[in-house]
Amino acid sequence: MQMNSQKAEKKQIEISVIGSGIAGITTAFHLGKKGYKVNLIDPTVNSAINNLSPKNGTQASLGVLMGNVYKRSKGRAFLLRNKSMKLWKEWLTEIKYPESNFIFEKPLIKLANSEKEYQSMIDLSNNKKNYGIELLDHNSLDFWNSIFETRLIGGLISHEDGRLNPIELIKSFMQSLDQININKIDKKVCRITKNSNLYNKSWNIVLENKQSISQNYIVICSALNTQKLLKALGHEILLEPILGQVIELEFKKRISNWKEWPAILNFQSVNFIHHDPNHMLIGATLERGTKPSLLDKQEMLKMNNTAPKWLSNAKISHEWSGVRAKPINEPAPLLRQLEPGLLINTGHYRNGILLAPACAEWVGLTIEGQ
Numbered sequence: 001m002q003m004n005s006q007k008a009e010k011k012q013i014e015i016s017v018i019g020s021g022i023a024g025i026t027t028a029f030h031l032g033k034k035g036y037k038v039n040l041i042d043p044t045v046n047s048a049i050n051n052l053s054p055k056n057g058t059q060a061s062l063g064v065l066m067g068n069v070y071k072r073s074k075g076r077a078f079l080l081r082n083k084s085m086k087l088w089k090e091w092l093t094e095i096k097y098p099e100s101n102f103i104f105e106k107p108l109i110k111l112a113n114s115e116k117e118y119q120s121m122i123d124l125s126n127n128k129k130n131y132g133i134e135l136l137d138h139n140s141l142d143f144w145n146s147i148f149e150t151r152l153i154g155g156l157i158s159h160e161d162g163r164l165n166p167i168e169l170i171k172s173f174m175q176s177l178d179q180i181n182i183n184k185i186d187k188k189v190c191r192i193t194k195n196s197n198l199y200n201k202s203w204n205i206v207l208e209n210k211q212s213i214s215q216n217y218i219v220i221c222s223a224l225n226t227q228k229l230l231k232a233l234g235h236e237i238l239l240e241p242i243l244g245q246v247i248e249l250e251f252k253k254r255i256s257n258w259k260e261w262p263a264i265l266n267f268q269s270v271n272f273i274h275h276d277p278n279h280m281l282i283g284a285t286l287e288r289g290t291k292p293s294l295l296d297k298q299e300m301l302k303m304n305n306t307a308p309k310w311l312s313n314a315k316i317s318h319e320w321s322g323v324r325a326k327p328i329n330e331p332a333p334l335l336r337q338l339e340p341g342l343l344i345n346t347g348h349y350r351n352g353i354l355l356a357p358a359c360a361e362w363v364g365l366t367i368e369g370q
């Protein structure tokens with residue numbers, strides 16, 4: 001009975017989430033499940049979802065979840081990772097993500113070709129005893145030695161890390177948002193203003209078609225555009241654009257025994273994702289400028305001049321890129337209540353997919369005053 005009256009009260013509270021990348025989608029999902037009346041506003045919210053011409057950072061992403069292979073075991077970044085890895089398992093089942101029979105594709109393997117790198121893996125596995133991390137010593141690396149035409153020093157396998165397919169993920173979320181009656185508005189937000197004369201609806205959103213909506217809460221998840229929306233309200237946050245690139249390679253013939261390939265193979269800071277018989281996605285955070293560059297692409301493919309022949313000989317079948325919003329002089333992400341009713345969940349630069357559930361939960365807890 002009390003639960004029903006709480007839900008009825010929440011239905012009176014209207015929240016607009018600006019931006020429908022993973023930060024906005026997960027925030028709308030979490031608030032909608034709690035019973036709030038939620039608008040999700042983004043000019044692209046009803047557009048086709050496609051990673052070959054991505055409309056935002058989320059659609060461009062590789063979807064790698066490196067939650068457990070994280071060296072710290074305390075602090076905000078650790079807590080967000082830890083929380084997210086738990087929430088993803090629950091949420092993927094709730095949104096009927098297609099891989100949900102085994103939650104997500106696992107595991108992740110990292111390889112080391114220097115003593116220093118392997119030592120940091122040993123330290124990690126000692127610090128993270130119950131996180132599904134297992135060391136691979138040089139005796140167990142014959143397969144990877146032959147694949148990368150090298151003599152590896154060691155490696156690790158992280159059984160609980162892995163990958164989500166961002167396109168499937170967004171599709172599943174979009175259907176779930178319809179089921180919990182999230183109102184999708186496919187318009188750009190031009191301005192946010194303060195309302196002085198309306199009960200608790202103290203915020204006003206002005207859309208590109210001049211329509212204006214009064215709200216109790218606004219949560220801004222609009223990546224780089226967050227700066228502009230906030231500036232007009234006298235709040236300054238600093239974000240810089242950072243490019244991420246993905247290359248899809250096509251191989252003429254199968255490399256021996258692809259079956260042993262994990263969801264993610266990480267070597268020389270490059271992520272390799274084998275995604276159908278003759279194709280491999282590779283991506284790395286190279287962080288130079290905002291336009292895709294030939295230099296960055298060549299660097300990824302050369303792997304510090306250690307690339308094996310199969311990699312050098314592969315044909316690039318597709319490539320795409322996306323821009324990420326990196327906070328300047330402070331750690332990502334930016335989770336803040338700037339004024340009563342005005343929140344930001346943005347500055348997701350790396351690991352935006354990984355951290356999305358914990359960040360959405362932070363929004364919910366903040367609105368509930370906890």
Ligand SMILES: Cc1cc2nc3c(=O)[nH]c(=O)nc-3n(C[C@H](O)[C@H](O)[C@H](O)COP(=O)(O)OP(=O)(O)OC[C@H]3O[C@@H](n4cnc5c(N)ncnc54)[C@H](O)[C@@H]3O)c2cc1C
Nearest residue numbers: 019021022023057058063064189225244322351352353354
């Ligand atoms: C190539 C690449 C690979 C990556 N790989 C990984 C990975 O493997 N794992 C991982 O965890 N992370 C990865 N990331 C990072 C991750 O994708 C981002 O951190 C995350 O997607 C950011 O999500 P977001 O919702 O903050 O921003 P975005 O996805 O960029 O969404 C912002 C949205 O705001 C909307 N918007 C902007 N202005 C307005 C306005 N005025 N009104 C309304 N809407 C507006 C935009 O249309 C956009 O849809 C990768 C990123 C890239 C580019």
